[in-house]
Amino acid sequence: MNAFSFVSKSFFVLLVLLASLSSCQKSEKDPEPEPEPEPVTDLATKVAGKYVFRKIVVNGKLEYTAEEAGMQGSITLTRKATSKVSMAVKIQHTDDNSDFLNQVVDNLAVTEGSGGGYILSANGNQLATTAGKTLTLTVTDGEGNRYVLTNTK
Numbered sequence: 001m002n003a004f005s006f007v008s009k010s011f012f013v014l015l016v017l018l019a020s021l022s023s024c025q026k027s028e029k030d031p032e033p034e035p036e037p038e039p040v041t042d043l044a045t046k047v048a049g050k051y052v053f054r055k056i057v058v059n060g061k062l063e064y065t066a067e068e069a070g071m072q073g074s075i076t077l078t079r080k081a082t083s084k085v086s087m088a089v090k091i092q093h094t095d096d097n098s099d100f101l102n103q104v105v106d107n108l109a110v111t112e113g114s115g116g117g118y119i120l121s122a123n124g125n126q127l128a129t130t131a132g133k134t135l136t137l138t139v140t141d142g143e144g145n146r147y148v149l150t151n152t153k
Contacts, residue, residue: 077108105127
C-alpha cells in the first residue's frame with residue numbers, strides 16, 4: 001500500500017469524524033416557558049373593581065334602566081384583606097347631580113355563594129351579591145322602599 005493511499009484514506013476518515021462531531025454539537029437549550037400565573041384564590045381580589053350602575057328595581061315592581069331613572073354612578077369594591085372589601089357607592093341624579101346614594105361601607109365580608117357568585121355582608125346582613133361581572137346591591141330607604149341596583153364591571 002502506498003503512502004498516498006494511506007494518507008488519503010486517513011484524511012477521508014478524519015473528515016467523516018469531524019463532520020459527525022460537528023453535527024452532534026449540543027444545540028442551545030430552548031428557553032424555559034414562562035410559568036402560568038397562579039389562579040386568584042383571594043375572594044376580595046376576585047370581586048374588587050369598579051361596577052357601573054345600569055338598572056334599578058323599585059319595590060320589586062318598577063324597573064328602570066339608569067337612563068330611564070335619570071341616574072348615573074358606580075360602586076367600587078376595594079380589597080382590604082383576603083376576604084374583606086370596602087364598598088364605595090356613588091349614584092347621582094343626572095338632572096342636578098344630587099346624590100341618590102352616596103355611602104362608603106368598610107369591612108364587608110366576602111363569602112362564596114351558590115352558583116359561583118359571592119356574597120358581601122356586614123354584621124351577618126347580606127348587602128350585595130356578585131355573579132360574573134354583575135354586582136347587585138339591595139337597599140331600603142327610611143320610608144320602607146326597597147331598591148335593587150344592578151351594576152356591571
